[in-house]
Amino acid sequence: MESLIFADPLRAIACGAAALAALLLVWYLVRRPPLTGATKLVLFLAIGALPIATAGSGNVSGYEATKSRTFCGSCHVMTPYQLDSENPQSTSLAARHARNPVFGDNNCYECHRTYGMYGTVLTKIGGMRHVYEYTFHYRNMSLDEAREKIHIRHPFQNGSCMQCHSTENPTWNKVKEHASLVDDIRNGTTSCASEGCHGPAHPFSKVKP
Numbered sequence: 001m002e003s004l005i006f007a008d009p010l011r012a013i014a015c016g017a018a019a020l021a022a023l024l025l026v027w028y029l030v031r032r033p034p035l036t037g038a039t040k041l042v043l044f045l046a047i048g049a050l051p052i053a054t055a056g057s058g059n060v061s062g063y064e065a066t067k068s069r070t071f072c073g074s075c076h077v078m079t080p081y082q083l084d085s086e087n088p089q090s091t092s093l094a095a096r097h098a099r100n101p102v103f104g105d106n107n108c109y110e111c112h113r114t115y116g117m118y119g120t121v122l123t124k125i126g127g128m129r130h131v132y133e134y135t136f137h138y139r140n141m142s143l144d145e146a147r148e149k150i151h152i153r154h155p156f157q158n159g160s161c162m163q164c165h166s167t168e169n170p171t172w173n174k175v176k177e178h179a180s181l182v183d184d185i186r187n188g189t190t191s192c193a194s195e196g197c198h199g200p201a202h203p204f205s206k207v208k209p
Contacts, residue, residue: 014058021050066127067109075134077146081202093201111160111201147205158185161192
């Protein structure tokens with residue numbers, strides 16, 4: 001437990017600030033000192049500054065934790081997606097991106113986040129929708145049943161791929177399939193994740209017709 005706390009500086013700050021606030025409050029309640037300037041400063045720290053520091057650093061630490069693949073796989077219906085991403089033998093798009101150090105342990109978030117000025121906020125709002133869906137629709141569902149019912153809310157946008165694969169690189173355009181479809185890829189007419197191109201990121205989850 002101690003190693004988990006100190007592995008993340010923000011988590012350590014949150015725990016330290018909370019502990020110090022509790023100690024100051026206990027000191028005040030036990031000693032009941034006169035309400036001097038020094039006592040007011042102690043109370044300000046105990047019920048104001050330190051709780052705010054705890055909430056702020058704790059929220060940021062928690063937000064960072066929600067980017068991890070482990071967090072994404074914590075719902076049982078997502079476990080197969082996590083295991084495929086972590087499988088060194090898998091050739092799926094998800095697994096290949098997970099092995100790329102640019103994405104690493106955050107590969108789920110990096111590929112599924114919404115890009116743009118408000119991308120982070122919109123992504124986390126969408127994540128809350130996932131919590132709702134899991135709680136009320138998927139929590140008691142078997143993996144086999146979930147595999148047939150889980151679907152992406154909106155078609156995967158090529159813009160997500162183009163954040164890294166800009167379609168401007170000469171090496172990318174040397175691939176004849178890329179060069180012949182470059183306009184369709186840029187305007188989204190042809191999906192990078194379609195059959196015949198790179199295929200779906202999680203092919204194991206697709207129900208065969």
